[in-house]
Amino acid sequence: MKIDIEDLSVAYQGHTVVAGACLLAASGEITGLVGPNGSGKSTLLRTVYRHLKPVAGRVLLDGTDVRALSPARAARHVAALPQERSGDFELTVREVVAMGRTPYKRAFAGEDAADRELVSRALADVEMADHAERRFTELSGGERQRVLLARAFAQQPDVLVLDEPTNHLDVRHQVELLGLLRARRRSTLISLHDLNAAAAVCDRLHVLHDGHVVASGPPRTVLTPALLAEVFGVRAAVAEHPLTGDPLIAFDHRRPLAAAPQAGSERSEQQAPPGRPHRPDGARDGAAAVRAAPGTAPRQTP
Ligand SMILES: Nc1ncnc2c1ncn2[C@@H]1O[C@H](COP(=O)(O)OP(=O)(O)OP(=O)(O)O)[C@@H](O)[C@H]1O
Numbered sequence: 001m002k003i004d005i006e007d008l009s010v011a012y013q014g015h016t017v018v019a020g021a022c023l024l025a026a027s028g029e030i031t032g033l034v035g036p037n038g039s040g041k042s043t044l045l046r047t048v049y050r051h052l053k054p055v056a057g058r059v060l061l062d063g064t065d066v067r068a069l070s071p072a073r074a075a076r077h078v079a080a081l082p083q084e085r086s087g088d089f090e091l092t093v094r095e096v097v098a099m100g101r102t103p104y105k106r107a108f109a110g111e112d113a114a115d116r117e118l119v120s121r122a123l124a125d126v127e128m129a130d131h132a133e134r135r136f137t138e139l140s141g142g143e144r145q146r147v148l149l150a151r152a153f154a155q156q157p158d159v160l161v162l163d164e165p166t167n168h169l170d171v172r173h174q175v176e177l178l179g180l181l182r183a184r185r186r187s188t189l190i191s192l193h194d195l196n197a198a199a200a201v202c203d204r205l206h207v208l209h210d211g212h213v214v215a216s217g218p219p220r221t222v223l224t225p226a227l228l229a230e231v232f233g234v235r236a237a238v239a240e241h242p243l244t245g246d247p248l249i250a251f252d253h254r255r256p257l258a259a260a261p262q263a264g265s266e267r268s269e270q271q272a273p274p275g276r277p278h279r280p281d282g283a284r285d286g287a288a289a290v291r292a293a294p295g296t297a298p299r300q301t302p
Helices: 041-048 071-077 093-104 113-125 141-154 172-183 195-201 225-232
Strands: 003-012 017-026 030-034 056-061 078-081 159-163 186-191 204-209 212-217 238-241 247-251
Touching: 003 041, 017 030, 017 041, 017 056, 017 186, 017 204, 030 041, 030 195, 041 071, 041 078, 041 159, 041 186, 071 078, 071 093, 078 141, 093 113, 093 141, 113 141, 141 159, 141 172, 172 186, 195 247, 204 225, 212 225, 225 238
Parallel strands: 017 212, 030 186, 030 204, 078 159, 159 186
Antiparallel strands: 003 017, 003 056, 204 212, 238 247
């Protein structure tokens, strides 16, 4: 199932924080949202899982506006791992994961064998099967995150919407979670702060800056030193990962703040200036010009 986000604007108390965003998350692909703090990633994701209503624009699931779906129908299509947590559940881990089956149940209907099997599998996927009978409130932050992810898996959605799913996870569980997402090949829209993780796991990236989508494309063409300087304000080199061949970003921790880009400097085809809406056009994807951050030697990625 694909997600089409068309000219989406979202506001809090009249203050627009996502402005005319257009992006496509293709069926079966992992689509990443990256951007600085406050750029609008969570807000955009909240409109996809219907927590927020846009002031303009639409979110289409295979052409159907998500707001036209009943809550149960929407929950069968979209499972979310939001940043905001709806209270601490006084439930066992297994009961929390079983909540993922609710959209498929008639009122007061209990679990059947198929539900129990799906819940067990979801718990095993996130390595929490041994904790199934523990209280959710007794878990560490990373363990809770994995249980909530298992709940999303148990929901068997067409689309997974994950807001910073690697928060709280140690490095092994981060790697495993992202590997699991790749192995599942389910349509996934994911926000990530870790740009190296985004480069490794995402088929396409959309970069948000001040509520605008300013660049879109495969990680290799989007994550350039120029964009990292301009959008994130950091000096960085982009190399090839020696083990995987993915883009590998090395930040300059000694001089983190990049100088403002030179006026009239070269810009890749997919990169609109911050503050100006970018309309992704898959047909125009291709190798983008790679410009080094100010003060570094220019380099080309393959
Ligand atoms: N409930 C809210 N009420 C008012 N303003 C909000 C609310 N939630 C977010 N904002 C504001 O909207 C803007 C975008 O926030 P959002 O959480 O979408 O950004 P983000 O890119 O996900 O940030 P981060 O990387 O820090 O999680 C920010 O300026 C934020 O302060």
